[in-house]
Amino acid sequence: MRKVLLPSLIIIAACLLLLRIFYLQIIDDSLKLKSDNNAIKIKYDYPERGYIYDRNGKLLVANQPSYDIMVIPRDIKNIDTLEFCQLLNITKEDFLEKIAKAKVYSPRLPSVFLPQLNKMEFAAFQEKIRKFEGFYFQKRSLRDYQVNFGANIFGFITQVNEKLIAKNPYYNSGDLIGKQGVEESYEEVLRGIxxxxxxxxxxFNREIGSFKEGKYDTIAVQGEDINLTIDAELQKYGEELMINKRGGIVAIEPKTGEILALVTAPSYDPAILVGRQRSKNYTLLYRDSIAKPLFDRSLLAEYAPGSPFKILTGLVGLQEGVINEQTTFMCHHGFSYAPGRFMKCHGFGPHQLHNGIALSCNAYFGNVYLRIIGKYASTPYAVDVWSNHVKSFGLGQFMGYDLPTGKKGKVPTSKTYKKMYPGWGYSGKTIVSNSIGQGEVVMTPIQLANMMATVANEGYYYTPHIIRKIKGEKIDPKFTKKHYTTIDKKYFAPMISGLFDVYNMGTASGLRVEGIDICGKTGTAENFAKIGGKRVQLEDHSIFVAFAPKDNPKIAIAVMIENGGYGATIAGPIASLMIEKYLRHKITRTDLEKRTLERSLQSRYAILGGLSDVVLKEMRIKDSIAKSKIIVPKVKIDTTKRN
Known part of the structure; x- marks a missing residue:
């Protein structure tokens, strides 16, 4: 039996192998399509990308036809190179370089020779295409922007590189792919099939008909349309308010986590990254290392939060039981917490939670923080208790939103200070600047906005997201999941009351909008930079956070203006205007609007290092800028004294 078993297994295996080979070669000929078969030519039909709409159904991004000239190097025969180059307005050197590059990719497979011809260029070349064997047209679609704002939200379309082609078999040479913004996040939805x-x-290499009578042919399927959570009018208005300023604005609908506006400044018209000039324009934007128009400050810029962080200090103090609404601390334009140490403040007299928030008293919240740390006898555990409460608001971590870029910010822990201060006894007075958002805490504008949405919801938030609807699909369920903080709901009411009076009798009393109950908090964050090897204090960053209406909030917002000075000077007016624009679709505070639109901070930014060569060059050729739709990156400052 054993003598028969081994030969039997060999015979059975051989038979199975022969049957498989027979099936693949005789019955199933689909593998022929995957080989480099000289007798088969493959043509692709590229679908339109899905359209992009705002939350109200306004069309933001559509498509326009484009044509690539493709080349199969092996098929090039007896062409008039000079005539070819004249038709396409390229040099012979360009021609030879492109052919050499195509040969490196593959002598037999098609690759892009010249991308993104417009209709006129296509029409001129189409008449003589028959004279240039080895070349043919590939129709594609490029983006056609219906608006001149939102570049950071949309991202852009670019050609795939060889690394991506090797990694993802869907893409071939010359294919287009979304980069940055929703074009990247929702590439698989938008691109179609x-x-x-x-x-x-x-x-003779001539087409003689469909292979297998079209048995393996497939039709293109257009990409799915998507609706964003963005309110187009609010986004446009926010970008207008940020002209001649640098910073970010993020507005969120508290009850859903939907992002209503995502503004970064300076920005640019998304249309300049479409067509033959895309690469040139992108290089101009990329090289501007001063204004950094490609840097999305609303998602990537990390700042000290300043006074808005006092909201969390107060809530943690209430939760930990070290204060109540009546707890009183005295302020004498500051308070002494150790011999020879002093925290500056602009208040005076006794402060409790309500007026501590309304008047933004540093002394009050510094004392609250000392009590939080002191509750646990100045042990490492004390810092971590505070840190964990703060992190429950989505801080110090990637938030999980559906955009491809972001920063975690930073919330320090006991490990942070163990590295910073070896042998330190975890005394609260050493790290008390955390209490007013001037310590080691850093946040992005979207984290600040989410923090205010959480306060508006009295203790929970939804992961911020920019997708509202995908035609034929459901959005990710993680965007409908509530995230609860470690702070009990009952402690939010007194905090909200104080935030409401910031507008009524506090630091933002001049920013009220009649008929809208706004809760807000001003912020002024110290700003340091190295200039000439020295650490120099620059003009403070202007910060403002708010939500409205007080009851049943519809919008939460954070505004960060680099080097803008006091929070109520620039950031505050922008927040009030954005809130009224969203809730009423009109502006009654035209005084604030006029002041904000006219406010330029360019001179401050010039002081920080001067305008880049790119910006200076573009400013000298304003006419060509207007024609090419390039928006000159703006800079900022004025010499007005702080209010």
């Missing part, structure tokens, strides 16, 4: 057609060729 390519159609494929197979053609039989004769020995």
């Amino acid at each position: 390519k159609g494929v057609k197979y053609f039989q060729k004769d020995k």
